[in-house]
Amino acid sequence: AGSLLTVANLSVEDVAAILAATDRLERMAAAERARILAGRRIALLFYESSTRTRTSFELAAKSLGAMTTLVSDKSSSIEKGESLKDTGLTLRALGAECIVLRHANSGAPYLLAKATGLPVLNAGDGMHEHPSQALLDLRTMLARLSGVGGRLVNGKTLDGVTVVITGDILHSRVARSNAMLLPRLGAKVVLCGPKELLPEDALGLGVHGASGCVVIERDFDKALKQAQVVMMLRIQRERLAGLELDLGDYISRYQLDEERLAARSPEALVMHPGPMIRGLEIAGEVADGPNSAIEDQVRHGLAVRTALLVRALGVGGFESVTV
Numbered sequence: 338a339g340s341l342l343t344v345a346n347l348s349v350e351d352v353a354a355i356l357a358a359t360d361r362l363e364r365m366a367a368a369e370r371a372r373i374l375a376g377r378r379i380a381l382l383f384y385e386s387s388t389r390t391r392t393s394f395e396l397a398a399k400s401l402g403a404m405t406t407l408v409s410d411k412s413s414s415i416e417k418g419e420s421l422k423d424t425g426l427t428l429r430a431l432g433a434e435c436i437v438l439r440h441a442n443s444g445a446p447y448l449l450a451k452a453t454g455l456p457v458l459n460a461g462d463g464m465h466e467h468p469s470q471a472l473l474d475l476r477t478m479l480a481r482l483s484g485v486g487g488r489l490v491n492g493k494t495l496d497g498v499t500v501v502i503t504g505d506i507l508h509s510r511v512a513r514s515n516a517m518l519l520p521r522l523g524a525k526v527v528l529c530g531p532k533e534l535l536p537e538d539a540l541g542l543g544v545h546g547a548s549g550c551v552v553i554e555r556d557f558d559k560a561l562k563q564a565q566v567v568m569m570l571r572i573q574r575e576r577l578a579g580l581e582l583d584l585g586d587y588i589s590r591y592q593l594d595e596e597r598l599a600a601r602s603p604e605a606l607v608m609h610p611g612p613m614i615r616g617l618e619i620a621g622e623v624a625d626g627p628n629s630a631i632e633d634q635v636r637h638g639l640a641v642r643t644a645l646l647v648r649a650l651g652v653g654g655f656e657s658v659t660v
């Protein structure tokens with residue numbers, strides 16, 4: 338109960354409840370918020386590096402009054418060969434009531450949830466999913482595009498919005514979670530990239546996606562012309578495994594620079610989950626420019642993750658959550 342392993346089993350009502358709780362918690366006085374999880378224990382278990390996700394879950398937990406502990410693969414008994422299951426059971430024995438897990442293996446959060454019986458929040462599993470990222474991306478889009486502070490209206494507030502996701506789709510858990518979530522709210526998702534980084538059906542969602550609203554367009558200039566939102570992705574060199582890319586060619590075809598944005602989609606909201614490599618997938622001037630919502634994404638991440646922790650522990654209006 339309270340786990341968030343995937344966006345696949347989140348209904349539009351679940352998403353609406355999470356975003357409504359996010360709004361409520363954001364409006365709350367700090368002292369009141371700090372009582373919600375006072376004395377509760379949350380473990381952050383990170384097998385891969387992270388800046389945004391780890392820090393925002395930690396700050397979110399602390400703002401709710403919870404105690405946190407960080408276990409990283411590089412400074413724990415994981416280095417000595419302890420399994421994920423035994424690490425989870427150890428954290429449970431130490432009193433952890435919820436585990437936030439980032440892991441290089443797709444599906445690891447499912448194993449941990451089953452082994453421990455604790456609520457597990459998937460903070461990114463391999464090339465599979467990054468559900469909290471998709472929720473923060475959604476809230477960023479709703480806030481910037483509809484101006485209603487991230488609330489869902491009839492579950493379809495992204496109706497008529499085209500989101501172009503460009504770059505290393507093949508290795509991207511962010512792309513998969515967004516491609517599953519955003520069409521449910523009415524958005525069309527256009528995936529864009531070269532064949533090496535975007536094979537046909539790279540995300541395993543079917544040619545047109547589970548919802549019929551996910552399409553491929555390899556020509557970035559054509560894709561960009563349709564975009565209300567353009568989300569750029571980093572090339573995940575750590576997962577390329579021998580794949581050779583001509584970076585000069587990639588930059589000329591797929592980099593989002595000022596000239597391309599001004600010519601094709603001057604009003605588009607520019608997003609990036611981070612970490613970004615300035616000068617590769619995105620020009621620094623665009624990342625820092627007026628269209629950029631990249632820092633907003635980080636702020637929404639803190640807010641959404643506060644609600645996810647409350648939901649995980651079944652308090653603050655989430656007492657009956659069973660997902």
Ligand code: CP
Nearest residue numbers: 387388389390610611
């Ligand atoms: N977007 C994201 O997951 O960033 P981190 O790897 O820094 O957590």
